[in-house]
Amino acid sequence: MCLAVPGKIIELFTTTSMKMGKVDFGGVMREVCLEAVPESKVGDYVIVHAGFALNILSEKEAQDTLAAFRELEEAEFNLDNNEDFTTLD
Amino acid sequence: MRYLEEFRDAELVQNILSKINRTVKHPWVIMEICGGQTHSIMQHGIDQLLPAEIELVHGPGCPVCVTSLELVDKALSIASRPNVIFCSFGDMLRVPGSQGDLFSVKAAGGHVRIVYSPLDAVKIAQQNPDKEVVFFAIGFETTAPANAMSVLYAQSLGLRNYSILVSHVTVPPAMHAILGSSTNRVQGFLAAGHVCSVMGYHQYHSISQKYNIPIVVTGFEPLDLLNGILMTVELLEAGTPKVQNAYSRVVSEAGNIPAQAMIKRVFQDCDRNWRGIGFIPQSGWELRPEYSRFDAEKRFEVENIQTRESEICISGQILQGIKKPYQCPAFGKMCTPQNPLGATMVSSEGTCAAYYRYARLEMEEHHE
Numbered sequence: 001m002c003l004a005v006p007g008k009i010i011e012l013f014t015t016t017s018m019k020m021g022k023v024d025f026g027g028v029m030r031e032v033c034l035e036a037v038p039e040s041k042v043g044d045y046v047i048v049h050a051g052f053a054l055n056i057l058s059e060k061e062a063q064d065t066l067a068a069f070r071e072l073e074e075a076e077f078n079l080d081n082n083e084d085f086t087t088l089d
Numbered sequence: 090m091r092y093l094e095e096f097r098d099a100e101l102v103q104n105i106l107s108k109i110n111r112t113v114k115h116p117w118v119i120m121e122i123c124g125g126q127t128h129s130i131m132q133h134g135i136d137q138l139l140p141a142e143i144e145l146v147h148g149p150g151c152p153v154c155v156t157s158l159e160l161v162d163k164a165l166s167i168a169s170r171p172n173v174i175f176c177s178f179g180d181m182l183r184v185p186g187s188q189g190d191l192f193s194v195k196a197a198g199g200h201v202r203i204v205y206s207p208l209d210a211v212k213i214a215q216q217n218p219d220k221e222v223v224f225f226a227i228g229f230e231t232t233a234p235a236n237a238m239s240v241l242y243a244q245s246l247g248l249r250n251y252s253i254l255v256s257h258v259t260v261p262p263a264m265h266a267i268l269g270s271s272t273n274r275v276q277g278f279l280a281a282g283h284v285c286s287v288m289g290y291h292q293y294h295s296i297s298q299k300y301n302i303p304i305v306v307t308g309f310e311p312l313d314l315l316n317g318i319l320m321t322v323e324l325l326e327a328g329t330p331k332v333q334n335a336y337s338r339v340v341s342e343a344g345n346i347p348a349q350a351m352i353k354r355v356f357q358d359c360d361r362n363w364r365g366i367g368f369i370p371q372s373g374w375e376l377r378p379e380y381s382r383f384d385a386e387k388r389f390e391v392e393n394i395q396t397r398e399s400e401i402c403i404s405g406q407i408l409q410g411i412k413k414p415y416q417c418p419a420f421g422k423m424c425t426p427q428n429p430l431g432a433t434m435v436s437s438e439g440t441c442a443a444y445y446r447y448a449r450l451e452m453e454e455h456h457e
Binding site: 001002003004005006008016017018025026033035036037038045047049050051052054055057058059061062064065066069070072073 | 090091092093095096098100101104105107108123124125150151152153178180205206207208209227228229231232234235238242245246281283284286287309312316337338339340345347348351436438
């Protein structure tokens with residue numbers, strides 16, 4: 001029920017003084033209310049729940065998080081190599 | 090889809106899983122609050138990937154499940170009226186009232202419509218000026234801004250035929266109810282990411298301190314869920330309970346201020362009965378008096394509601410993480426998604442419905 005999906009703003013418009021946007025969800029277009037994200041602009045990714053944008057997705061935070069997950073692998077690789085080295089010793 | 094698929098990457102899942110395996114030393118019970126997370130955990134088999142030390146229990150964060158029987162009965166009564174178009178999220182149609190559900194009202198000729206957004210219900214009211222259009226405004230903090238917006242939008246359009254039947258509930262009082270119970274098993278919480286995207290997570294610091302429990306704001310994709318679990322386990326093993334954010338691309342400490350302002354403008358705190366759990370003081374929102382003309386409970390006099398629940402159903406204990414679905418004698422037999430007896434089987438996000446759909450091993454063992 002509380003699911004919300006990221007989509008990219010393609011177009012901005014106004015309906016009865018309400019800020020709206022046309023949002024692309026991987027090829028599926030929907031009209032979304034942008035009243036709670038007044039600073040949103042075309043090209044931004046917004047998190048949408050029940051036709052309503054909850055927030056603008058931070059693309060920087062998304063990239064940083066994924067980079068941290070990739071570093072875990074490197075950390076483990078180093079750990080494994082050290083273990084091998086220790087065994088050889 | 091961008092920003093979904095990246096967070097389902099199988100290699101990165103392995104990275105986090107190995108880190109969890111290296112970190113965990115003791116058995117821990119962790120609860121995810123949100124029904125959407127329960128569904129995602131079952132769908133992706135995350136509970137089966139985790140080391141045996143970590144037990145996930147599933148919280149009460151399914152608004153379809155916890156909407157009180159009394160309100161469901163009121164919805165059925167209002168939807169049965171000939172001049173009413175009753176609009177609802179699809180999940181609510183199968184929820185059993187004391188007698189029948191919204192599907193049976195629709196089958197008997199009632200005007201019941203499924204909408205994707207409460208704003209669609211406002212459009213239906215615009216297009217049908219001779220009908221009363223009622224929206225079943227259920228939900229947690231995530232859904233409240235959209236529901237509030239529908240009232241403000243109807244007001245700006247000057248509509249007199251739109252109202253909402255409000256069943257809003259809020260997460261922090263439910264966490265207090267679970268942690269304060271003598272039967273509590275929960276040692277760490279995954280806080281509901283989209284609730285926090287609206288409300289922020291500043292309000293969880295006091296809960297974490299009071300009950301000495303880690304609370305990690307968590308998203309919905311496999312990497313998000315595993316990262317939330319990893320951070321919770323790290324805090325538990327280190328003995329340093331506090332609040333952390335594992336969903337920073339969507340959630341900030343303060344949350345969305347314009348959305349909170351919309352909620353405050355339209356709603357005020359109220360007591361709520363949670364289906365399966367019972368009365369929790371100041372655990373929901375109702376319309377402020379200045380918006381009472383949009384209140385379906387006031388617009389339609391609904392009396393003589395006498396609720397009747399199944400005597401077998403143990404959904405209350407399941408919603409608090411005390412029991413698992415396969416411990417219920419009716420699970421998968423008398424009680425199925427097609428014929429639900431109680432709260433946790435009615436919505437696809439309910440714990441029992443998720444266990445039924447994704448056929449958990451425990452269920453097979455139970456049947457053998």
